[in-house]
Amino acid sequence: MSFPYITEIAQQTPTKIVLLVADGLGGFPNESGKSELETAKTPHLDTLAAESALGLTIPAYPGITVGSGAGHLALFGYDPLKYLIKRGVMEALGTGIELDKGDVAARGNFCTVDASGTITDRRAGRIPTEESAPLAERLNAAKLDGAKVKVYPVKDHRFVAVFSGEGLLDEVSDSDPQREGKPPLEVRALAPGSEKMAKVANQFSKQVRELLAKEKRANMGLVRGFSMMPKVPSMAEQFLLNPACISAYPMYRGLSRIVGMKILNGGNSFREELAALKRHWAEHDFFFIHYKYTDSAGEDGDFARKVKMIEEFDAYLPEVLALKPDVLVITGDHSTPSVLKAHSWHPVPILLHGKYSGKDGIAKFTERNCAKGSLGQFPGSASLVLAMANAFKLNKFGA
């Protein structure tokens, strides 16, 4: 739950908040008995931690593992149970596609079907991107009644289909049966109003089959996760902030666009992101900066690389501190323990630094130390409220 009266008590001030997200930051001990954060040499984080308030956030609910969408929405101050970001939209955002109002995005897979139309390989032999990209391009030839489709290649067997046209809604079922030995499914409307989308999706499936008929491997496409951009009040409306996003990766820029952040050019690396932060420092009162590499290493199950990525993150910290933000929050959107090679449900370490954050005096920023921090455990979406409070951007609630 988020705080329902936040807009009424929010006030604009010149103070600056920096939200530094190391993606998938939280980890777990490997056979050494220590987690990635516990193993990494992080002199700057250590010094900062001792002078900050520490705690753990719960992105959605205890025990719940969240995707990047839900995790970031929470950090941006929104209840991830209220605003759902579904598969098609996430895939579009990750591909750098800007969805317009009314667009419905779906995730697509090239697949192989036999003469009877039964799926024999859901991933078309994991066809490489060089082969699949021209096929995705070819699907743009599909002609639909009262709608258009634009197909974007992604990676290997994956593509994104974006449907646009009057009266499309996203409450429809998938054509992907998610198993082999079955034919692609008819797309059905799951709620009144979504009938046109279902009809258009079925037309698309039929034409995909025709357009790819002569291919050997990728002779069909499956679509799933039809979804539209969630209607989220902007951070300017909701929190009276003037927020900016700095991310080298399209997905996080897309998520930031959902909440109305100004997207700054973060280049292609964290170094370039920090350069952008300095360049635009005067222009915003809230900066979201994204560090991707902790998550990628965790997802790959590469404990040593995650440790190294944390150490690199630490080395950049003085550049952020030199700007003297009034409030600095360092956290992750979720945990990604290398030993699990995946996102996990473990609460996420958070560090809050400001003149009135308090100093816990805990000299290392780790999962176990954060469990002893003065912030306790709290909902991920409350971290923005705490940051705003510490930046004196909130008035008193109630007389």
Added chain:
Amino acid sequence: MSFPYITEIAQQTPTKIVLLVADGLGGFPNESGKSELETAKTPHLDTLAAESALGLTIPAYPGITVGSGAGHLALFGYDPLKYLIKRGVMEALGTGIELDKGDVAARGNFCTVDASGTITDRRAGRIPTEESAPLAERLNAAKLDGAKVKVYPVKDHRFVAVFSGEGLLDEVSDSDPQREGKPPLEVRALAPGSEKMAKVANQFSKQVRELLAKEKRANMGLVRGFSMMPKVPSMAEQFLLNPACISAYPMYRGLSRIVGMKILNGGNSFREELAALKRHWAEHDFFFIHYKYTDSAGEDGDFARKVKMIEEFDAYLPEVLALKPDVLVITGDHSTPSVLKAHSWHPVPILLHGKYSGKDGIAKFTERNCAKGSLGQFPGSASLVLAMANAFKLNKFGA
């Protein structure tokens, strides 16, 4: 959120709960590195703390600074997001006015307007009470259609206007534009049903101008925060308690009246409050006792005085302990760090003592020690539930 089945599981027992509220108790380190609680010499609290369970409460939501109304409602077991106490009602309660059902209270300011009606001083030069009190009295001459107004002097330029009559509702805008260089605003209905209140308020404004026309400084009045008493189920209904309030200050008696407490005569000091506690010890199973002076010192930014007020509070503690309450809760309604000279968002230290509360063995009652206590961090409105549980006033939930 409060526990929705509390009434079903509540039971009456002879056990006694004392809720001892040191207003604005939580503080923050000053340049010495220690907070007020950390600095104060509190031998009785120290001994008690070691034999109690400690924790931190969050009155409304992490990062949210609450007013006294919301903070106390939470301590009385109510969700402060559900029952809002607005400015007019708080001002009336603080002035010792008993509002009847259907009354609408507004906070008033005497102000200065020029010949064209533009506000030149929102506080009429902070006119002293001796001058403003007779003017407030004069405003009682206002004649309104289908309603009456009673005006009470407060302090300096402030007054309270209480409107009564059939069909008044409080969803109306303010006449106070909250800035100079503008004329007073027309009061507008903000929801259906509040039209009569808006009309009556505008009649009042017109007559205030006429009644004060010959004054030099206070020649007009502005009103804001129109509000009625919130409809709150009594503590007797909700918790099956027989509660009493002991407070030397009218605001806290007023807040206690909202939840149906019996108001005992607390005299004019904490010493007299404790005398009342002893006198009425046999008559109730729940006592709320209010200690004001910690908050006043914090609001004044007087660190040393807040330390001293905590030490005085500590000195009185043996008198409460001598009564051997089954459960004793010591906490604040919010934090008021002297360094901020205001209420703050920082979680509030709480101490719970009872035969089965557990003993944390932490030998000093401070903000940082409470962050390590066995109660953890929890919503302010849960403290009553914990107190009732420890007093065996709650049955099992669910079969």
